[in-house]
Amino acid sequence: MKVAAFLGSPRVNGNSEILLNEALRPIREEGHEVTIFRPAVMNISPCLNCGGCDETGVCVVEDEMEKVYDAIREGERFIIASPVFFFGLTAQLKALIDRCQSFWCEKYLLKKPVPEGRNGRKGLLILVGGMKKETGFKCGDATAAAFFRTINVQKHEALFYPQVDAKGAVIKHPTAFNEVMEAGRRLVLRQAQDDRNEGLR
Numbered sequence: 537m538k539v540a541a542f543l544g545s546p547r548v549n550g551n552s553e554i555l556l557n558e559a560l561r562p563i564r565e566e567g568h569e570v571t572i573f574r575p576a577v578m579n580i581s582p583c584l585n586c587g588g589c590d591e592t593g594v595c596v597v598e599d600e601m602e603k604v605y606d607a608i609r610e611g612e613r614f615i616i617a618s619p620v621f622f623f624g625l626t627a628q629l630k631a632l633i634d635r636c637q638s639f640w641c642e643k644y645l646l647k648k649p650v651p652e653g654r655n656g657r658k659g660l661l662i663l664v665g666g667m668k669k670e671t672g673f674k675c676g677d678a679t680a681a682a683f684f685r686t687i688n689v690q691k692h693e694a695l696f697y698p699q700v701d702a703k704g705a706v707i708k709h710p711t712a713f714n715e716v717m718e719a720g721r722r723l724v725l726r727q728a729q730d731d732r733n734e735g736l737r
């Protein structure tokens with residue numbers, strides 16, 4: 537399966553990058569094709585609400601979003617890993633998400649959602665935050681859910697790690713590595729396997 541991951545952090549080797557790599561470990565081991573997009577180092581401008589995609593579902597801005605659009609169309613599994621910034625997703629990641637308004641037009645105005653594919657479409661959200669407060673996770677999850685539904689990902693699992701602040705602090709977390717790895721493993725289960733497992737849970 538093709539797996540597209542969106543890494544919201546501008547901090548290289550930060551906590552969300554560490555967790556993303558752990559989640560990807562079993563996915564890579566199984567031979568799935570992984571592409572990581574890090575909007576902090578990409579040329580992605582924010583949505584202009586110019587209406588250019590209303591009737592076509594195609595964004596008129598030309599930049600590196602073109603690679604992201606292709607990955608979203610061709611992918612079957614999607615991961616967002618991000619820190620919480622001011623109770624939401626990072627600005628860099630939010631710009632990428634906002635530019636998916638063209639998929640929103642395609643799905644809701646033109647009634648043409650991105651096709652499901654053979655294995656269905658599923659998502660995983662991993663958020664880290666320095667604070668104890670859950671507010672940022674709830675806000676980030678709401679934005680991620682809106683993004684996932686827009687790109688026709690109906691279901692996503694979410695894992696939140698509060699009180700993880702200093703660079704690399706997540707390495708000392710007692711359960712995070714195992715949890716994200718298991719979530720990665722579940723993400724790439726085929727639909728039939730997944731339904732069976734859900735019946736057992």
Ligand SMILES: Cc1cc2nc3c(=O)[nH]c(=O)nc-3n(C[C@H](O)[C@H](O)[C@H](O)COP(=O)(O)O)c2cc1C
Nearest residue numbers: 545550551552619620621622623665666667700701
């Ligand atoms: C601009 C900025 C805003 C932040 N806002 C929040 C916040 O609202 N809530 C929170 O829990 N942590 C907040 N943090 C802390 C980060 O989420 C935390 O340091 C996280 O571990 C960074 O992840 P990374 O290493 O993957 O970049 C903020 C950090 C920065 C730099």
